[in-house]
Amino acid sequence: MQSENEEEKQVAAQEVTRRTFFTYVNMAIGAFIAALLGIPIIGAAILPALAKTKGVDASAGSISDFQVEQPKNVSVTITAKDGWITSQEDRGIWVVKHSESDYTVFNGRCVHLGCAYNWNPDRKEFMCPCHGGVYTINGRVVAGPPPRPLDTLPWKIQQGNLIVNYEDFQLGIPQKVEI
Amino acid sequence: MTATASPEPRPAGVPARVWRWFEERSGINAVWTVFFARKVPIGVGWFYTLGFATLFVFTVQAATGIFLAMYYSPSPDHAYDSINFIMYQVPFGAVVRGIHHWGSSAMVVLVVLHMATVFTLGAYKYPRELTWMVGVILLILTLGFGFTGYLLTWDEKAYWATVVGTNIPGTVPVIGQYLLLITRGGAQLGALTLARFFAVHTLLLPASLAGLIGVHLYLIVYHGVSVPPALWERLPRQARGLLGSSQSARQSQALHGEAYHERYTEFKERGHSFWPNIIVEDMIMAAVVIMAILATMVILGVPLEARADPTNTAYVPRPDWYFLFLFQMLKLFPGFLEWFGAVIVPGLVLTLILLLPIYDKSPWRSPGRRPLAMAAAAVLAVAVIVLTYFGAQ
Numbered sequence: 001m002q003s004e005n006e007e008e009k010q011v012a013a014q015e016v017t018r019r020t021f022f023t024y025v026n027m028a029i030g031a032f033i034a035a036l037l038g039i040p041i042i043g044a045a046i047l048p049a050l051a052k053t054k055g056v057d058a059s060a061g062s063i064s065d066f067q068v069e070q071p072k073n074v075s076v077t078i079t080a081k082d083g084w085i086t087s088q089e090d091r092g093i094w095v096v097k098h099s100e101s102d103y104t105v106f107n108g109r110c111v112h113l114g115c116a117y118n119w120n121p122d123r124k125e126f127m128c129p130c131h132g133g134v135y136t137i138n139g140r141v142v143a144g145p146p147p148r149p150l151d152t153l154p155w156k157i158q159q160g161n162l163i164v165n166y167e168d169f170q171l172g173i174p175q176k177v178e179i
Numbered sequence: 180m181t182a183t184a185s186p187e188p189r190p191a192g193v194p195a196r197v198w199r200w201f202e203e204r205s206g207i208n209a210v211w212t213v214f215f216a217r218k219v220p221i222g223v224g225w226f227y228t229l230g231f232a233t234l235f236v237f238t239v240q241a242a243t244g245i246f247l248a249m250y251y252s253p254s255p256d257h258a259y260d261s262i263n264f265i266m267y268q269v270p271f272g273a274v275v276r277g278i279h280h281w282g283s284s285a286m287v288v289l290v291v292l293h294m295a296t297v298f299t300l301g302a303y304k305y306p307r308e309l310t311w312m313v314g315v316i317l318l319i320l321t322l323g324f325g326f327t328g329y330l331l332t333w334d335e336k337a338y339w340a341t342v343v344g345t346n347i348p349g350t351v352p353v354i355g356q357y358l359l360l361i362t363r364g365g366a367q368l369g370a371l372t373l374a375r376f377f378a379v380h381t382l383l384l385p386a387s388l389a390g391l392i393g394v395h396l397y398l399i400v401y402h403g404v405s406v407p408p409a410l411w412e413r414l415p416r417q418a419r420g421l422l423g424s425s426q427s428a429r430q431s432q433a434l435h436g437e438a439y440h441e442r443y444t445e446f447k448e449r450g451h452s453f454w455p456n457i458i459v460e461d462m463i464m465a466a467v468v469i470m471a472i473l474a475t476m477v478i479l480g481v482p483l484e485a486r487a488d489p490t491n492t493a494y495v496p497r498p499d500w501y502f503l504f505l506f507q508m509l510k511l512f513p514g515f516l517e518w519f520g521a522v523i524v525p526g527l528v529l530t531l532i533l534l535l536p537i538y539d540k541s542p543w544r545s546p547g548r549r550p551l552a553m554a555a556a557a558v559l560a561v562a563v564i565v566l567t568y569f570g571a572q
Contacts, residue, residue: 018456019455019456022455022456022459023455025455026455026458026459026462029459029462029466030462033462033465033466033469036469036470036473037239037469039271040271040274040275040278041242041243041246041271041275043271044246044250044265044269044270044272044274044275045246045249047269047271048250048269048270083250083261084250084252084257084261084264084268085257085260
């Protein structure tokens with residue numbers, strides 16, 4: 001009687017080990033399949049959304065169009081890539097000419113919340129009509145809520161034209177961070 | 180006995196308490212017991228993994244399809260560009276599309292193999308007739324996925340194979356023209372067709388298929404998987420006692436109701452638990468299937484032809500391989516009888532397959548004892564293979 005019980009116990013113990021083993025095998029194969037499928041699928045879903053947008057070159061016109069220390073609002077046409085759709089879009093920038101070979105180019109959106117700002121020639125300041133942001137001609141914040149100076153854009157001169165590398169940055173934060 | 184004080188029960192941890200809260204309100208343990216802790220009768224082997232593998236590929240198709248849809252535009256002016264975007268701009272995009280593309284072939288292969296196995300083992304007989312019939316509808320929906328899926332890439336093959344495919348219902352006398360217009364959403368194959376196919380492929384068919392898979396699985400769990408005929412037809416000792424030695428083996432095959440269930444229970448009780456024992460083979464099969472899909476993708480690539488050009492007169496349209504038999508069969512019928520070959524014959528064959536358990540009254544399950552059924556199936560299989568072979572030439 002006693003030995004039979006022992007045997008039963010042993011069989012039961014073996015069954016438990018067997019079940020545990022199978023459970024681990026199932027989990028291992030499940031993890032393997034999940035990785036094979038999960039990595040490409042999650043990667044495809046997430047990575048493109050996190051990709052940094054790159055600046056695109058656009059002509060702001062002939063350098064002779066600008067007068068020294070007189071900021072000028074220019075509309076540049078950029079070739080925007082929106083997924084599989086390529087389109088021509090207009091963006092506003094401000095160009096400040098310091099000399100024939102020295103310029104400062106600002107992204108035309110106020111760094112507070114993205115409104116289009118204007119140059120006030122009397123006060124010689126950039127003023128944002130939305131929430132009262134005020135900047136100097138160099139983009140420094142004088143008053144209002146903007147958390148950082150105006151965003152400058154890289155530029156170069158090609159065959160007498162001012163070429164601007166247009167790019168947008170995250171708004172409302174103290175750092176100039178690419179989107 | 181009374182002297183030994185039991186130690187204070189340790190207070191249950193937070194996970195245990197959360198689980199108990201959830202269990203009491205959901206009854207999840209009962210669901211687990213019914214679906215996973217159930218016993219599977221003795222004798223099941225690798226042939227029994229094909230159904231699970233089919234279900235697995237369906238979930239793969241659903242998962243990859245959802246993420247493809249994030250980058251897809253169902254409009255003729257953007258569809259092809261969006262596929263290119265998936266292929267060349269989205270990281271892993273070509274892999275996800277490759278799995279989905281070859282997964283559709285795997286799905287057709289597995290559905291057909293699963294069906295062939297169930298047929299050969301006579302598993303569609305009492306009490307599993309309804310399971311079979313739901314399965315045949317699942318086959319039809321799977322082919323519907325294939326047909327609506329390959330238009331979506333909007334390449335030459337997509338466009339022209341769909342032009343031909345949608346013209347097929349158009350050959351039916353009297354109502355043909357209406358069928359054509361309804362399939363295309365208008366007279367021309369264009370924006371309305373693409374949007375319609377996209378809606379059917381990503382909304383209507385998945386919802387229908389998921390619902391019917393639920394019914395199929397319910398029926399499988401309700402009846403339990405069939406005992407292989409070799410074992411079923413060899414009377415177990417207990418059953419022999421149950422039936423009495425005077426009864427013939429043939430009578431035992433026609434068991435219904437109580438007697439059937441008593442016999443089935445004998446087999447079931449001697450079997451193993453689905454989780455974690457039996458499912459191991461299913462899991463291995465699933466891993467093999469996904470590796471086979473990935474291997475096919477690596478070897479054969481992820482096809483995408485040139486953008487669809489409705490003015491191209493040089494293109495010879497050919498459907499995907501699993502429709503080649505139909506494509507070839509159309510050549511066998513003269514023009515005025517085309518609808519007969521394209522609609523009536525396949526429709527008749529499908530109806531015969533669907534109603535198989537109703538008119539197949541043979542009590543036997545093993546293929547050796549069903550020569551007529553096996554011969555008919557062999558003729559059908561050979562016909563489809565030969566037509567496919569010539570269709571591919």
